[in-house]
């Protein structure tokens with residue numbers, strides 16, 4: 001069993017969503033079935049980066065996670081790209097046996113039975129600004145394998161995304177929802193304008209509260225505030 005890996009790094013902290021601030025090792029997979037207009041992980045998506053991806057055995061990925069974490073169990077974040085393209089069941093099995101936990105973020109386009117073994121499944125459907133169209137039947141199939149902790153995370157760039165997110169919340173009222181302002185700065189070498197980043201967050205908070213929508217949690221990207229767009233942190 002081999003896995004296509006863009007990068008493995010950490011320990012760091014989870015920068016987004018329900019596990020924000022949680023120490024973690026990231027396993028970023030190579031390849032994605034989407035091509036969002038504002039993707040901030042193009043090095044794990046675009047085929048021009050393919051030569052930098054590694055084909056690793058599941059055992060070698062597990063060994064690297066143990067090395068980075070010093071053998072101390074923590075939460076491993078499966079990210080991408082779209083990790084659901086690949087079979088992480090055996091890796092999760094190794095980790096669970098050693099006391100590790102796994103979280104995974106995916107757009108919800110491909111369902112995998114190993115979702116059921118996750119400590120946290122983050123389904124992040126992509127809004128209109130992404131240029132992608134969601135297949136809700138495929139998304140619903142992901143929910144067939146959802147673990148107890150399954151949440152929605154939606155990135156909001158503009159008013160159309162916001163209205164779309166309201167519709168998604170109505171469609172899945174039982175799933176906790178996390179909203180996050182979009183980050184238009186995707187170049188890893190460009191500095192992040194913190195005033196603009198906090199301004200986008202304030203806009204989203206104001207917009208959500210102004211309509212009396214009190215169920216979502218509204219969070220920044222912690223890693224962007226701390227490290228900008230730098231990769232591998």
Ligand code: SF4
Pocket residue numbers: 032033034035036038039040041042045080081082107126
């Ligand atoms: S689904 Fe995620 S990784 Fe894939 S293109 Fe969109 S933002 Fe990038």
